[in-house]
Amino acid sequence: MKHIVVTVTNDLTYDQRMIRTCSTLVDEGYRVTLVGRVLEESGELIDRSFLQVRLKCNVNNGPLFYAEFNRKLLLYLGDVDFDLAVACDLDTILAVTRAAKSQGVPFIFDSHELFTEVPELDGRNLVKSVWSRIGKICIPAAARCYTVGSSIAAELSRRYGKTFEVVRNVPVLSHDGIHSWEERDAVIFYQGALNAGRGLEVLIDCMAEIDGYELVLAGEGDLSHTLRQRAQEKGLESKVQFLGRISPGQLPELTGRARLGINILEPRSKSYYYSLANKFFDYMQAGTPSINMAFPEYLSILSKDKTGITIDALSTDKMTLAIKSIIEDQGLWSRLSKNCDLAREKYCWEKEKEVLLKIYEETLRN
Structure with a gap:
């Protein structure tokens, strides 16, 4: 049985894309290990069909973290026999490149975003140049590369002279019936990280002009405290609810009970501008x-x-108008919801996984 080791820098708990990917590979007959890291706030892992390993680092942010994690990941990979390794984004690719070369096996590069263009690197030209250099050294050595959307694929192909295929971050097809307007709660729903550039400050401010609805945010991030404080300072505690981190298994019920889903970003980086978020398909x-x-x-x-x-x-102003255009027009809402029902069989993991499996099968065969 071929062994595939997949590597990320998160704590594995909430990474829907990697859970889907690894589960699909197991279903296809591969043995899979998913490697990430453990954090102070990490909870117990849910038992899954693949092995989950979390490395512990003494430093958990900044350059020292990436150096420590890649060193520990390289040591771990050196003690494991595998037939294929997967680097998810540039922050694991150094260790994966060296380990794969050492064992004489191929590796795949799975890019979840345009890593060197994330907002966190704005104005940090030295750090950005280091990541760019790592990409130029390691990405050409990958056997295959893929990413989440056509726009990012084109940009990465241009930058690194390597073909990037597209495996969209879409959910498993839901066979549940879609709730009607009357069956849903008067909720405006956001799922995802509470980080800079997500437009969440604007979203909270909008609630001062929207009556009869509650804004519900599922997730945590760098702005967790700031956003809670903002809602309190503006007297919107009764209109804004913070759920904290929600497990992937709980999200479909919450999403299906809301009347409106929010997927907004500031156009402050190419990574955001070219994005195709999983929440877009989750709402669908x-x-x-x-x-x-x-x-x-x-x-x-x-x-x-x-x-x-x-x-x-x-x-x-624009966000408030957009929200009201849907929640105050039940006819429009019904048409959009019906279109979601028609489209969800097109944008589902059951179709997208065929692209993924072809990439892995061909890589291991060659």
């Missing part, structure tokens, strides 16, 4: 109309499958 699977940014990937899909609307800029 739940039959929940969504508000999205007028970025290339969303415009392309929504021009054909009208499951939501877009806004061209983030401001309290």
Whole structure:
């Protein structure tokens, strides 16, 4: 049985993409190990069909963390026999490249984003240049490369002279019926990290102008405390609810009970501009109309499958108008929700996984 080792830097608990990927590979007959890290706040892992390993680091952010994690990952990989390794993003690729070369086996590069263009690297030219250099050294050595959307694939191919295929971050097809307007709660729902650049400050401010609805945010991040404080300072505690981190298994029910899903980003980086977020498809699977940014990937899909609307800029006025245009027009909401129902068989993991399995099968065969 071929052994595949997949590597990430998160704590494995909430990474829906990697849980789907690893489970699919196991179902196909591979032995899979997913390697990440353990954090102070990490809870117990849920038993899954693949082995889960979490490395402990003494430093958990900044350059020293990445250096320590890659050193420990390299040591771990040196003690494991495997037939294929997978580096998820640039932060694991150094160790994976060296380990794969040492064992004489191929590796795959799975890019979840345009790593060198994330907002966290704005103004940090030295750090950005280091990551770019790592990419130019390691990515050409990969047997195959893939990413989450066509726009990022084109940009990565241009930068690194390597073909990037597309495996979209879509959910498993839901066979549950879609809840009607009357069956849903008066909830505006956001799932994802509470980080800078997500437009969450604007979203909270909008609630001052929206009556009869509650904004529910599922997730945590760098702005967790700041956003809670903002809601309190503006007297919106009764309109804004923070759920904290929610397990992937709980999200579909929450999403399916909301009347509106939010998928917004500030156009402050190429990584955001070219993004195709999993929440966009999660809302679609739940039959929940969504508000999205007028970025290339969303415009392309929504021009054909009208499951939501877009806004061209983030401001309290524009966001408030967009929200009201859906929650105050039940006819529009019903049309968008019906379109979600029609589209969810097209954008589901059952179809997307065939692309993934072909990449892995061909890599191991060659």
